[in-house]
Amino acid sequence: MFDFFRKLLGTKTSEQPIIPRQVDMATTAPLSDEQISSIISGKVIKYEMKQLVAGAGQSVGRQREHNEDSLLAITSTISGSANDVPFGLYIVADGMGGHQFGEVASNAAVRIIGGNITKKFHSYLYSLPTQALQESLQEVMESSIMEAHQYVQREAPGSGTTVTAALVLGQQVTIAHVGDSRAYSIYLDGRIEPITRDHSLVKRLEELGHISKDEAVNFPHRNVLIRALGQGETLEADIFTIPFPQSGTLMICSDGLWGVISEKDIYRSISEAPNLHRACQNMVEAANAAGGPDNITVLLIQMIG
Amino acid sequence: MQIASGVTLVERYSIQDVIGVGGMGSVYLARDLHFPNVVKLVAVKEMINNAPDPLIRQTIVQNFEREANILATLNHSSIPRIYDYFSSDDRSYLVLEYIHGKDLETVIGDANGFLPEDQVISWAIQLCDVLTYVHGHKPDPIVFRDIKPSNIMINHNGDVVLVDFGIAKTFQSGTKGTMIGTEGYSPPEQYRGEATPLADIYSLGAALHHTITRRDPRMEPPFSFAERPIRRINPNISPELEAVINTALQYNPGERFPNTAAMKEALMNVARKTGALSKIVSGLPVSSGGIKPLWSFKCEDEIRGTPVLHQGFLYIGCYDNNLYSLNAADGKFQWKYATEGGIVSRPIVYDNNVIFGSEDQRLHVVSVRTGKVVWTYYTEGKIYSSPCIADGHVFVGSDDHDLHAVNVISGRAIWKYATDAPIHSTPAVANEMIFFGNDAGAFYAVDFHGAMKWRFQAKRAITSSPIIKGQSVYVAALDGLLYALDAKNGWPIWKFRLGKGSVSTPVVADDFVFVGAADGYIYCVDARNAKEIWRFRTENQVSSSPAIYKDSVYCGSIDGNMYCLEYRTGRLRWKFEAQAAITGSPTVFDDIVYFGSTDHQVYALFA
Numbered sequence: 088m089f090d091f092f093r094k095l096l097g098t099k100t101s102e103q104p105i106i107p108r109q110v111d112m113a114t115t116a117p118l119s120d121e122q123i124s125s126i127i128s129g130k131v132i133k134y135e136m137k138q139l140v141a142g143a144g145q146s147v148g149r150q151r152e153h154n155e156d157s158l159l160a161i162t163s164t165i166s167g168s169a170n171d172v173p174f175g176l177y178i179v180a181d182g183m184g185g186h187q188f189g190e191v192a193s194n195a196a197v198r199i200i201g202g203n204i205t206k207k208f209h210s211y212l213y214s215l216p217t218q219a220l221q222e223s224l225q226e227v228m229e230s231s232i233m234e235a236h237q238y239v240q241r242e243a244p245g246s247g248t249t250v251t252a253a254l255v256l257g258q259q260v261t262i263a264h265v266g267d268s269r270a271y272s273i274y275l276d277g278r279i280e281p282i283t284r285d286h287s288l289v290k291r292l293e294e295l296g297h298i299s300k301d302e303a304v305n306f307p308h309r310n311v312l313i314r315a316l317g318q319g320e321t322l323e324a325d326i327f328t329i330p331f332p333q334s335g336t337l338m339i340c341s342d343g344l345w346g347v348i349s350e351k352d353i354y355r356s357i358s359e360a361p362n363l364h365r366a367c368q369n370m371v372e373a374a375n376a377a378g379g380p381d382n383i384t385v386l387l388i389q390m391i392g
Numbered sequence: 393m394q395i396a397s398g399v400t401l402v403e404r405y406s407i408q409d410v411i412g413v414g415g416m417g418s419v420y421l422a423r424d425l426h427f428p429n430v431v432k433l434v435a436v437k438e439m440i441n442n443a444p445d446p447l448i449r450q451t452i453v454q455n456f457e458r459e460a461n462i463l464a465t466l467n468h469s470s471i472p473r474i475y476d477y478f479s480s481d482d483r484s485y486l487v488l489e490y491i492h493g494k495d496l497e498t499v500i501g502d503a504n505g506f507l508p509e510d511q512v513i514s515w516a517i518q519l520c521d522v523l524t525y526v527h528g529h530k531p532d533p534i535v536f537r538d539i540k541p542s543n544i545m546i547n548h549n550g551d552v553v554l555v556d557f558g559i560a561k562t563f564q565s566g567t568k569g570t571m572i573g574t575e576g577y578s579p580p581e582q583y584r585g586e587a588t589p590l591a592d593i594y595s596l597g598a599a600l601h602h603t604i605t606r607r608d609p610r611m612e613p614p615f616s617f618a619e620r621p622i623r624r625i626n627p628n629i630s631p632e633l634e635a636v637i638n639t640a641l642q643y644n645p646g647e648r649f650p651n652t653a654a655m656k657e658a659l660m661n662v663a664r665k666t667g668a669l670s671k672i673v674s675g676l677p678v679s680s681g682g683i684k685p686l687w688s689f690k691c692e693d694e695i696r697g698t699p700v701l702h703q704g705f706l707y708i709g710c711y712d713n714n715l716y717s718l719n720a721a722d723g724k725f726q727w728k729y730a731t732e733g734g735i736v737s738r739p740i741v742y743d744n745n746v747i748f749g750s751e752d753q754r755l756h757v758v759s760v761r762t763g764k765v766v767w768t769y770y771t772e773g774k775i776y777s778s779p780c781i782a783d784g785h786v787f788v789g790s791d792d793h794d795l796h797a798v799n800v801i802s803g804r805a806i807w808k809y810a811t812d813a814p815i816h817s818t819p820a821v822a823n824e825m826i827f828f829g830n831d832a833g834a835f836y837a838v839d840f841h842g843a844m845k846w847r848f849q850a851k852r853a854i855t856s857s858p859i860i861k862g863q864s865v866y867v868a869a870l871d872g873l874l875y876a877l878d879a880k881n882g883w884p885i886w887k888f889r890l891g892k893g894s895v896s897t898p899v900v901a902d903d904f905v906f907v908g909a910a911d912g913y914i915y916c917v918d919a920r921n922a923k924e925i926w927r928f929r930t931e932n933q934v935s936s937s938p939a940i941y942k943d944s945v946y947c948g949s950i951d952g953n954m955y956c957l958e959y960r961t962g963r964l965r966w967k968f969e970a971q972a973a974i975t976g977s978p979t980v981f982d983d984i985v986y987f988g989s990t991d992h993q994v995y996a997l998f999a
Contacts, residue, residue, distance in 0.1 A: 172881050219849055223876070223884035225922060241442050244452075257881045259863055288583045291614055297643065311583055313575055313614050321610055323575070327920040328876075328885045330863055 137392040138164060139175040139255060142363025144371040148343055149379030155182040155189035156341050156384040157197040157248075165211045165256075174212065175255035176204055177386050179268045181341040183315065184246030192248040192317050196235040200252055200263075203231035224254060225326050228263040232316065232324045239317030247315035250324070251283055251339050255331055258390070264325045265316050268341045268384075272332035273357060279350045282337075283325065286314035336363075337388040340370075343381035347374040363387040394418050395438070400425065402478055405436055405487060417483065421490060424475075434475060437486040437556075449482075456484045462534065463557055470522035470552050491555065492548045496541035500603055505929075506626050509633060512603055513663050518552040519544070519596055520656035527589040527652060535587045539595035540577040541602055576609030577602075581645055590645040593655060597640025597648075604629055604637075611923070617641045624961070632662040683968045686984060686996040687723035691716060693734070695988025698778075698937075698977040702741040702760065706979075706996075708988055709735025709748055715756070716994070717746075717763060720986070723996060727763030731756055737788075738778035738818070738977075742800060749775025749788055755796070757803060767803030771796055773814060777828075778857070782821040783840050789815025789828055797842060807842035818857035818897070820865075822879065827865050829854025835867060835875075837882060846882035850875065856907075857897040857937075861919065868894035868907050874917065876905075886922035890915060897937035897977070899945075901959060906945050908934025914947050914955065916962055926962030930955065932973070936987075941980035941999055948974030954987060954997065968997055 139162045147154045159178040164171045180196045182189030205212070207220065207227050222230070232250065239246060249266025262270060262282060267290070270282040284290065288311040292298045298306060316322060331337065336357055345353075352373050360366035367385050374383045395418070400406045405422040412419035417438035424432040439456060443449045460477040463486075467473075472489035479485070496515075500507065519539075526534040536557060545553040579594035598609050601617055605625040612620070618641075622634040636658045642648045649655040692712035699708035705726060706718045711734035717726040733751025740747050745757045745766050755769040773791025780787050785806055786798045791814040797806040813832035820827045825845060829835045833850040835858070851871035858867040865879045870893035876885040891911025898907040904925060905917045910933040916925040931951035938947040945959040950973040956965040971991035978987040983999045 170881075172883075220884065223886045223922075225886040241440070244441075244443055245448075256883050257878050259878055259885065261885065288580070292580070294613070295615060295643070308584055313583055319575060321575075323610055325921070328864075329920065 136164075136171055137173050137258065137390055139173045139388060139390055140363060141175065141177065141386060141388045142365075142367045143387075144364075144367030144383070144385045146343075146371045146375060146379065146383040148382050149375055151382055153190055154382050155193055156180065156343065156382040157182070157190070157193040158384050158386060159197045159201040160386055160388075161201070161205065162388075163212055165208070166214060172257045173255060173390060174208065175253070175388060176201060177255075177337075177339055177388055178250065178252040179339045179341055179384050179386060180248045180250045180316075181266065181268050181343070181382065181384070182246065182248040183310075183312070184243070184317075188243040188246030189248070191243040192239045192246040195238050195242065196248045196250050196316050199235040199238055200231040200250065203227070203234055204252075204254060224256065224261045225328065228252065228254060228261055228326050229324070232263050232265070232326075233322065236316050236322045243317065247312070247317035249312070249341070250316050253337060253339060253388070255337075255388070255390075258331050258333070259328050260331045260337065261328045262326070265314050265322065266312050268339065269345050271338045271340075271353075272335050273338055273354060274332065274335040275358075277354055277358075279354060282329065286325075287312050331390050333390060335389075338385065339388075340385040341382060343379075343383040344370060344374050344385050347377050347380065347383075357387065363389065395420060401436065401485065402480070405434065405485075407436070408433070411435065422487075424487075433490040435472070435488050435490045437488065439484045439486075441482045441484060453479055453484060456486075459557070460486055462529075466526065466529075466534075468522055468525045470518055470554055471526070472553060472555060491545045491553050493545050493553070495555075496544040496546055496599070496603060499546055500541060500606060503606075506606065506628060507603060509604070509629055509666070510663070512600065513633065513659055515544075515546070515552050515603075516596070516600055517656055517659050517663075519554070519599075520652040520659065522552070522554050523589070523592055523596065523652040524656070527592070533589055535589060536592050536595075537582070537587050538577070539592055540599050544599065575614055576612065578614075579645070580615055580643060588645065589651060590648055593640050593648050593652060594642075594645075596652075596655070597637050600637050601641065604633075615643060624963075630662065630666045632665055633659075636662055683966055683997060685968070686998060688996070689716070689718055689723040689725065689994040691988075691992050691994070693992060694972075694990040695992065695994060696734075696975045696990060697736040697988065698738040699979050699986045699988060699994065700739045700741060700746075701979055701981050701986065702746070705760065706986055706994070707739045707741070707746050707748075707760075708986075708994055709737060709739065709750070710988070710992075711735070713750070713752075715739065715746070715748060715758065717760070718994065720981075720984070720996070723994065729756070729758045729763045729765070733774065736776050736976075740779050740781060742781050742786075747779050747781070747786060747800075749777060749779060749790070751775070753790070753792075755779060755786065755788055755798060755803075769796070769798050769803050769805070776814075776816045778818040780819045780821055780826075782826075783824075785840070787819040787821065787826050787828075789817060789819060789830070791815075793830070795819065795826070795828060795836075795838065797840075809836070809838050809842050809844070811836065813853075816853075816855045817867075820858045820860055822860035822865075825879070827858045827860065827867075827879070829856065829858065829867060829869070831855070833869060833871065835877070835882075837865075837879070848875075848877055848882045848884070852893065855895040859898050859900055861900040864919070866898045866900065866905050866907075866919075868896060868898060868909070870895070872909070874898065874905065874907050874915070876919070876922065888915075888917050888922045888924070892933075895935050899938050899940055901940040901945075904959065906938040906940070906947075906959070908936055908938060908947055908949070910934070912949065912951075914938060914945070914957065914962075916945075916959065925960075928955070928957055928962045928964070935975045937977040939978045939980050939985075941985075944999065946978040946980055946985055946999070948976065948978065948987060948989075950975065952989070952991075954978060954985065954995070956985075956999070968995070970995065 157180045161176040180193035182193030249268040251268040252263045254261045264283040267285040267287045272280045289306045356369035357366045409421040417440040420436045422436045464474040476487035543556045577595045577598040691710040694711045706720045714728040731750035737749035751774040757766040771790035777789030794808040813830040817829040831853040835848040837845045850869040853870045856868040874888040890909040894909040896908035913927045930949035933950040936948035953967045970989035973990045
């Protein structure tokens with residue numbers, strides 16, 4: 088922390104004498120606005136602490152009796168010797184299977200995956216004496232998913248759940264994904280980029296060109312997943328690491344949101360809301376206003392600083 | 393949860409060992425005590441029934457018993473006999489014939505290269521036979537529903553036995569659909585809950601595709617076989633067999649074989665046409681020969697390092713203690729500069745000086761024009777690390793355990809960063825940080841002032857040099873792992889297990905990381921998720937670092953060959969055999985590959 092302030096103060100004082108001297112010489116052309124802003128933004132990135140902020144929204148919807156979606160959002164920083172590292176863990180799971188097993192599956196998945204990952208980071212989060220992390224971030228994700236998979240198979244046979252989990256550490260995010268919940272990068276300029284690929288029959292048929300985008304919308308087996316946690320003896324989750332969408336928003340949601348409201352509405356909800364919590368509420372309300380056919384879960388995460 | 397060895401079930405089956413673990417329970421090897429005078433071994437398949445709802449639990453048991461009764465009536469040499477079944481508490485058991493052998497998945501994994509085509513055809517024909525038998529079951533056809541290599545046993549006679557019928561797998565529909573079968577092997581219609589004999593034909597096609605291409609469909613998107621044409625992966629396969637498998641894998645059930653008898657007929661025709669049943673299959677054909685070097689140049693001792701090319705001249709160090717300057721166009725000798733030790737360090741050119749380390753403990757800076765010394769800098773150990781330049785400093789590691797930062801103009805020391813072991817790794821610079829490893833397996837990120845930003849510990853030495861791409865730094869270690877670390881804070885993002893340790897420096901192109909290892913393989917790994925894209929086997933250790941040029945990867949091996957592979961598939965384009973090991977890395981420029989060999993020669997080949 089001291090270092091951090093010293094650096095801040097140090098640059099300020101050292102800059103003071105330099106600027107007047109440049110003005111005195113006054114022969115160079117003035118910097119353009121772009122040059123100045125790029126210099127300023129460069130400075131800001133170097134010295135400002137990065138941190139995460141998150142918002143969440145959930146609703147059972149208008150047509151279901153039970154909520155089979157589950158979510159988890161943990162936001163913190165890990166303080167290290169060199170600098171503070173943003174830490175965040177965000178999970179959305181959408182359960183399936185009759186006999187109320189769906190909520191058992193999604194709940195178990197979120198608890199086991201979340202519990203396993205926080206256990207691994209416990210000593211870092213609380214600055215206890217640490218052993219170096221033996222596993223890579225992707226291995227931690229993988230083993231957590233497998234543990235949840237085996238638990239669901241054992242305790243709620245026949246059921247399954249989607250899982251989209253994002254572990255943010257520093258400025259990268261490691262994603263683990265099974266099923267048809269989704270993660271998106273949403274940028275200020277209105278771009279909405281999907282990060283995950285649905286493991287659904289309809290998506291696969293669309294990719295193969297067997298059905299068109301329009302046919303996909305009315306496809307009778309829209310809900311059939313080709314991969315789900317708790318289903319099948321082997322489970323291959325998509326696990327990968329990407330840069331966190333800087334100056335953008337990371338969104339994770341269940342199909343009760345993305346299947347109901349348009350990307351345009353999603354973008355508008357975020358850009359018009361004063362904060363992430365309100366943005367989440369706006370989206371949940373929009374999905375319910377559109378009929379609320381399914382449970383709705385949404386998480387929004389930004390990296391500020 | 394598992395039953396321990398020695399436990400006896402229903403006073404009859406004495407558990408000996410666990411032979412498999414599945415989603416629903418374990419499979420045990422047991423001795424049937426009803427035959428006290430002989431050792432009669434059986435397999436006991438356990439299904440744990442954990443459904444909390446008693447009604448569901450009861451339904452599961454009823455389904456299991458109904459299916460056990462059906463299976464007990466089957467009589468075919470490729471189906472294990474069912475001897476008994478029973479349920480107790482929350483578990484149901486099926487007692488069946490124990491098969492001595494290996495499952496096909498293990499056979500594929502253990503094989504050294506591709507399995508011979510005639511072998512695969514003969515298994516395929518047997519599988520068609522047994523499927524024809526079960527599909528013809530009266531009153532209703534039995535659909536296996538889950539054909540895949542791990543459910544196909546190859547017994548001690550080399551014959552096929554189909555194990556693990558779709559017993560105890562219930563189909564429950566919920567708000568989201570679920571499925572039976574295994575992703576990758578199951579046809580599209582099975583996801584909608586349809587299981588017909590035509591679904592088994594698709595899965596058989598998928599299993600055969602896996603067997604002859606060694607590409608596991610569970611690792612690929614579903615229904616993507618058309619994207620992996622068989623003969624592009626395994627050119628030894630006849631077009632006829634490929635056509636049969638493609639027909640079985642047709643997306644629309646109506647376009648597959650109408651039944652397994654027809655598929656068997658097609659396989660028999662292939663066997664007749666190619667003579668596969670009588671042919672003795674030879675090893676992999678080798679695409680080589682006839683490559684003449686553009687030029688070669690002979691030094692007086694081994695070359696283990698890597699050349700650098702600068703403005704039409706090639707600079708390379710040699711164990712005869714000299715640094716050579718050669719004309720890159722014709723290999724003509726320009727000058728040599730003598731040090732007092734072998735040179736493995738890769739030179740770097742900066743401001744018309746060539747800079748490199750030597751076993752004589754010095755960093756040498758020599759004019760590219762004259763070959764005369766400009767300055768030298770002493771460390772207290774041999775220098776195997778290659779210099780790297782940034783911010784007006786030369787950074788180089790030494791056996792004196794230090795990373796040295798030296799002013800590139802004056803040759804004066806700026807600072808040293810002390811570690812606890814020799815540094816062979818070549819430093820890499822990005823984002824104002826210097827990354828390097830040492831022989832104690834430590835990996836450091838140090839800033840331009842010589843202050844450590846973070847440190848990561850591998851289990852064994854890091855001789856390999858790091859490479860930085862985007863926000864990640866990639867480095868291999870002698871612990872047999874290729875690491876992707878977060879360049880900002882050193883967190884391990886992923887690890888990829890190599891067959892053995894590696895001293896090879898990775899290279900990144902598109903989203904792929906390429907690296908060699910002591911197990912003799914050149915690997916291509918997806919940079920985002922550490923999935924292996926391909927691996928290519930050479931005949932000895934790969935110490936050389938791969939180089940990418942256009943769409944090829946070039947890499948040397950201790951087996952003496954320089955390999956040129958298509959970098960997206962790992963397919964061999966050509967290889968060139970030097971007279972001894974190639975430990976250094978190639979440099980490719982303007983369609984020419986330059987490299988040295990321990991046969992004392994520098995070679996230039998057309999890329």
